[in-house]
Structures are given as structure tokens and as C-alpha cells.
Amino acid sequence: MRRRSLLLAAVPAGLVTLAACGDGKSGSDKAGASPSPSVSAAPPPKIVEGPLPAITAGTKFGEKPTVAKGTGDPSADLAVKAVIVGGGRTIAENDFIQANYLGQIWSTGKVFDNSYDRHRPLVMQLAQGSIIDGWRYALAGKKTGSRVQIAVPPTWGYGKSGNPQAGIKGTDTLVFVIDVIDSFNSKSSVKGTEVPQTDAALPKVGTNTDGKVPSVTVPKTDPPKRLVSDYVLEGDGEEVKADQTILCQFQGLVWDGGKTFQRTYGSGRLSQFPVEQMQQIVKGLAQGVTGKKVGSRVLVVVPPDLGYGDTPPTGGVIKKGSTLVFTVDILAAM
Structure with missing residues (x-):
């Protein structure tokens, strides 16, 4: 069974509505979502440039990065840095993205999840209730082809409950390196x-x-x-x-x-x-x-x-x- 990404705040509804469709020209997707650790709605964060720990290896886009443990106290705000600036499409709220990523805990440097080893990039919508809010706010406005490093305080991560499955406490700031491969919206078509x-x-x-x-x-x-x-x-x-x-x-x-x-x-x-x-x-x-x-x-x-x-x-x-x-x-x- 494919391992489910720890980033997901909910499983998005999909084509399963074929089981109960009528004339259905709207393509409405209303299948139920499975709950997983998420946080209640919080105001948008202030975005700052750091601090962020160093990427010590795997520094090229698409390479699995190695990230140093955080030093000192992390920011209480959302820290975001475009380590590599891509030249592709600008990402907007509610777009779907395809991305590889690595996530670790600021204070310990422990890697709790990464897609590079699975050889299957994440495909997920940047929408409230679909992915942790730190990603939503950090990636909006970035371009595909970018490597983005972020530090996510609990408010825009898993909240006070943390994520026990991943060993994340409710006080942990999370560090991510994200390689944004592509993005899609409702006007997307294939180009084959x-x-x-x-x-x-x-x-x-x-x-x-x-x-x-x-x-x-x-x-x-x-x-x-x-x-x-x-x-x-x-x-x-x-x-x-x-x-x-x-x-x-x-x-x-x-x-x-x-x-x-x-x-x-x-x-x-x-x-x-x-x-x-x-x-x-x-x-x-x-x-x-x-x-x-x-x-x-x-x-x-x-x-x-x-x-x-x-x-x-x-x-x-x-x-x-x-x-x-x-x-x-x-x-x-x-």
C-alpha cells in the first residue's frame, strides 16, 4: 500500500462521484474526506526570510537535500526563502502542485517525511483543508521550477496537537525543502x-x-x-x-x-x-x-x-x- 503523505490535512474528493452521478455537467466532486491532524483556521502569517538552517548537500533542484539542524530559536512567523528561483508558471491559491519535498524538525534535525526516497512526487491542492497552511502561504506566488525552503511554526503546521504518527510535538517548528515541479488549475490541458x-x-x-x-x-x-x-x-x-x-x-x-x-x-x-x-x-x-x-x-x-x-x-x-x-x-x- 502506498504510504500517505504526512502533509495532507484531508484526502481530497475525487472522481468517485461517478457512483452517484446524474447529468453531472458541472463535474462536482463531493466524496467524503478522511480527517487527519490539521489546525483550526488561523489568520495569515507574517512571512519573513529567516532564520533557516543550511542545506549542506543535495543542493541542486530535484536532488534529495540534507539540511542542518536549526540553531537558536526559530521565528514565530513563517520563514520562506526561494533557494532556487524557477522560471515556470506562477502558483496561485487553489492550484494543484506536483512537488518533491523533505520535512524535518527544527530542534532535532530529525527527518519525518520525504518524497525523494519514494520516487513519487506529491500531487496536492494548495487549498485550506487539503494541506498544511504553511505550504499554502509559502508557495503562493512562487514559480514552478523553484526550490523553496520554509520553517513552519505549529500555528500553520499541525497545531497544538502535533502529529504523533510522525513524532511531531505541538511545539515543534517544521523545516521543509520543496522542489516545485509543476502546477495545474482548472484551465489545464495536456500538451501531448x-x-x-x-x-x-x-x-x-x-x-x-x-x-x-x-x-x-x-x-x-x-x-x-x-x-x-x-x-x-x-x-x-x-x-x-x-x-x-x-x-x-x-x-x-x-x-x-x-x-x-x-x-x-x-x-x-x-x-x-x-x-x-x-x-x-x-x-x-x-x-x-x-x-x-x-x-x-x-x-x-x-x-x-x-x-x-x-x-x-x-x-x-x-x-x-x-x-x-x-x-x-x-x-x-x-
Whole structure:
């Protein structure tokens, strides 16, 4: 089982709403969130430049850093320093980020978490209730490609309760080094290479990369009886594994009539879902994205036996025996 990041204040809702969708054109994600150590709302912190302990090794972007133990008393404010200034997109509140990070305790230098050893960067939204507040305030306004070092007092970390699982006390200031790889928002699309769509028996999918809803033209023929998973735009990222969580834009339609039952494109939202969890809801969709490259737009046609079969969600356009058509922009995976 993949280890859950200690940074998360809550598990973000994802595409699991497919289990109870109606016409769903808004792509609303309302699955319940699992609680974990977090703090009550606090006023925005004053941001200062230090003090911050030295990075003594692994000083290049993407390298696992080694950080000295803090000396003296840490600031009661949020200390933030762009150690390496990137030249990418400026990060805004509520964006999703993809980042590697290392976290340790100021007073002891004990590393309590890092993503470098897992070889899977964090993918998380900079939103209240989704990640500790120190990250929200420290990274807003920074650019992708940056290495940012921060020192987070308890008020904007785990509060007075600390995080016993990680050995963090309620009085501990936390030191992080964060390599921000990429960022995404509701207008994001993949930028992969267009792949010819030559099979007239399959839906034709638009190749726009402006974050707007791709057109889908469903042929007036019988649907395939097998699962189809084809590239529309092929990215150059790593292949999605069955135990990963993906961040995506998506839309779902029924083959008969081509009506949309749910989508994120144009909704002001993105969706994040564990592939293993989707396996229990729409098995064909989980199988369709597994093995596909991050940065790709994928057409997935799901036959009834790998979709909802004879037990569709109530009150929507999906009926018994419906074949489902999905387009998925795989933005990131963790």
C-alpha cells in the first residue's frame, strides 16, 4: 500500500462521484474526506526570510537535500526563502502542485517525511483543508521550477496537537525543502503529441489544449464489446501504475445519444482519484488509464460488463447495459 503523505490535512474528493452521478455537467466532486491532524483556521502569517538552517548537500533542484539542524530559536512567523528561483508558471491559491519535498524538525534535525526516497512526487491542492497552511502561504506566488525552503511554526503546521504518527510535538517548528515541479488549475490541458484517429467505428475526440471541453463525436454504430483505451494526445511522462492516484480533466458520456453525465472540463475544477478505488466503481476506466503516459489525453470506451452493467446510478442518463465513453487528460500521477 502506498504510504500517505504526512502533509495532507484531508484526502481530497475525487472522481468517485461517478457512483452517484446524474447529468453531472458541472463535474462536482463531493466524496467524503478522511480527517487527519490539521489546525483550526488561523489568520495569515507574517512571512519573513529567516532564520533557516543550511542545506549542506543535495543542493541542486530535484536532488534529495540534507539540511542542518536549526540553531537558536526559530521565528514565530513563517520563514520562506526561494533557494532556487524557477522560471515556470506562477502558483496561485487553489492550484494543484506536483512537488518533491523533505520535512524535518527544527530542534532535532530529525527527518519525518520525504518524497525523494519514494520516487513519487506529491500531487496536492494548495487549498485550506487539503494541506498544511504553511505550504499554502509559502508557495503562493512562487514559480514552478523553484526550490523553496520554509520553517513552519505549529500555528500553520499541525497545531497544538502535533502529529504523533510522525513524532511531531505541538511545539515543534517544521523545516521543509520543496522542489516545485509543476502546477495545474482548472484551465489545464495536456500538451501531448496528436495521434491519428483512423478507426471510424470509435468516437472522434477533439485535440484542443486550452482547457475547454474536447468535442466527442460518437458514431451511429453499435459500440465495441471490448474495452478500448487509445491515445488522442500522447504525452511523454511515466506510465500510470495501478496503485497510483491521478490528477485529471475528464468527461463521461453514454454511447447511445452521446449525452454527458459528468465532466470537469469547463467546471472550474480538476479531479483526483486513486486508480485502485476506481477499479471498484468503473473497472474499465481504471484499466483504461493504467499503463498510459502522464501528459496524455486518452479515449476510453467501457463496455457494460466493465462499467455499471445492470445496476446503473439512479436518476441519470446511464441506463442498464450502457456503454460509457470517457476522455481523460492525465495531468499528473502520484
